Amino acid sequence: MVESIDPRPFTIEERLAGVQRLVGVTGSKGGIGKSVVAATLALALADRGVKVGLFDLDFTSPSDHVVLGIDRRFPEEEFGVDPHVVHGIHMMSVAFFAGDAAVPLRGAATTSALLELLAITRWGDLEVLLLDMPPGLGDTSLDVINLVPRLQFLLIGNGSRVVVESVRRAAGLLSELNVPLIGLLENMRRSQTGVVRSLAQEFGMPYLGAIPFDSDLEAALGNVGRLRRTAVYGALGELAESLS
Amino acid sequence: MHELALADAVIKAALRAADEAGMDRIDKLVVKVGELQQIEKDLFEFSLTSVLPTQDERIADAEFEVTEERVRFGCKACGHEYAKDEAALDGGGDADEAIHFIPELSHAFARCPSCGSPDFEILAGRGITLERIEGSSADDG
Numbered sequence: 001m002v003e004s005i006d007p008r009p010f011t012i013e014e015r016l017a018g019v020q021r022l023v024g025v026t027g028s029k030g031g032i033g034k035s036v037v038a039a040t041l042a043l044a045l046a047d048r049g050v051k052v053g054l055f056d057l058d059f060t061s062p063s064d065h066v067v068l069g070i071d072r073r074f075p076e077e078e079f080g081v082d083p084h085v086v087h088g089i090h091m092m093s094v095a096f097f098a099g100d101a102a103v104p105l106r107g108a109a110t111t112s113a114l115l116e117l118l119a120i121t122r123w124g125d126l127e128v129l130l131l132d133m134p135p136g137l138g139d140t141s142l143d144v145i146n147l148v149p150r151l152q153f154l155l156i157g158n159g160s161r162v163v164v165e166s167v168r169r170a171a172g173l174l175s176e177l178n179v180p181l182i183g184l185l186e187n188m189r190r191s192q193t194g195v196v197r198s199l200a201q202e203f204g205m206p207y208l209g210a211i212p213f214d215s216d217l218e219a220a221l222g223n224v225g226r227l228r229r230t231a232v233y234g235a236l237g238e239l240a241e242s243l244s
Numbered sequence: 245m246h247e248l249a250l251a252d253a254v255i256k257a258a259l260r261a262a263d264e265a266g267m268d269r270i271d272k273l274v275v276k277v278g279e280l281q282q283i284e285k286d287l288f289e290f291s292l293t294s295v296l297p298t299q300d301e302r303i304a305d306a307e308f309e310v311t312e313e314r315v316r317f318g319c320k321a322c323g324h325e326y327a328k329d330e331a332a333l334d335g336g337g338d339a340d341e342a343i344h345f346i347p348e349l350s351h352a353f354a355r356c357p358s359c360g361s362p363d364f365e366i367l368a369g370r371g372i373t374l375e376r377i378e379g380s381s382a383d384d385g
Contacts, residue, residue, distance in 0.1 A: 007257035080249035101352035
């Protein structure tokens with residue numbers, strides 16, 4: 001006799017079976033631009049005809065839908081839950097369910113919410129699924145590493161000493177956990193210091209280039225037409241090509 | 245309805261657990277359904293008993309028992325324990341639908357009736373749990 005099992009983890013592998021490439025986008029530090037990069041990269045991939053998904057895993061402060069200008073709408077249910085397909089991106093976010101309400105979750109509740117979404121979301125066939133990670137290396141990040149098969153990470157950093165230290169810790173931990181690192185992308189670069197490139201070399205991962213600080217970005221958030229004309233979108237073109 | 249997806253997870257979990265326990269055949273499954281997720285019980289039971297088990301002969305003849313568990317919230321701020329009906333719930337039908345999909349979203353809409361805090365723990369009655377698997381193997385004779 002077997003007793004008391006949470007059945008949700010047993011269906012995750014099948015839910016993700018049609019996804020060719022799973023990429024966690026993380027920066028380990030809040031405010032580094034993960035969501036803007038993840039959402040804009042998804043847009044750049046979709047614009048290139050890549051079948052791409054975007055999963056906003058920042059349950060307490062989801063923002064990918066803000067970057068892409070997507071309103072709250074409950075996903076369709078049919079043998080699971082279908083991601084919204086907006087601007088060619090297959091997208092799932094807690095914001096579709098909770099709207100503007102704050103979602104104060106402790107660790108165990110975060111894990112359970114993640115399990116639920118992984119178990120019920122029907123991603124179907126995708127070439128790339130981007131997972132926009134929450135800040136830090138807490139419960140959600142560790143759960144994703146444990147639960148999501150074939151996961152690779154794209155690290156985001158900048159030249160600030162505060163960020164460099166944080167990214168160094170993240171890269172060290174991910175290496176220790178044998179999580180493949182696609183590379184390190186420099187975001188919001190204001191000057192050429194070489195610090196981020198050196199950090200990439202330190203961990204033997206590719207330096208994926210730099211996105212310049214773009215003072216016009218804020219005005220483009222929520223409007224994909226304007227987003228496509230930003231320096232951020234332009235700078236992500238090469239990375240989108242390499243992922244597609 | 246995503247009841248079918250949840251039932252599918254139960255069947256997959258049962259088959260995996262049976263494998264690990266050396267069972268060749270599953271005789272009985274006991275599944276606990278939490279009040280909070282507002283599962284459509286008829287559809288869930290139908291999925292469990294009539295749709296999914298036919299795909300695997302090891303579970304095709306299993307007996308299914310579905311039990312229900314009432315919600316108990318435990319407030320982290322004041323320690324008060326309360327039922328779903330006692331929680332101050334904002335958001336109307338949208339809240340119910342959101343909680344149906346992801347029970348943890350109760351934290352966005354429910355408040356402790358004693359102190360008003362959204363900081364609570366779901367002590368019981370959250371969602372689906374595979375409570376018990378009974379089975380046998382060819383070696384059992």
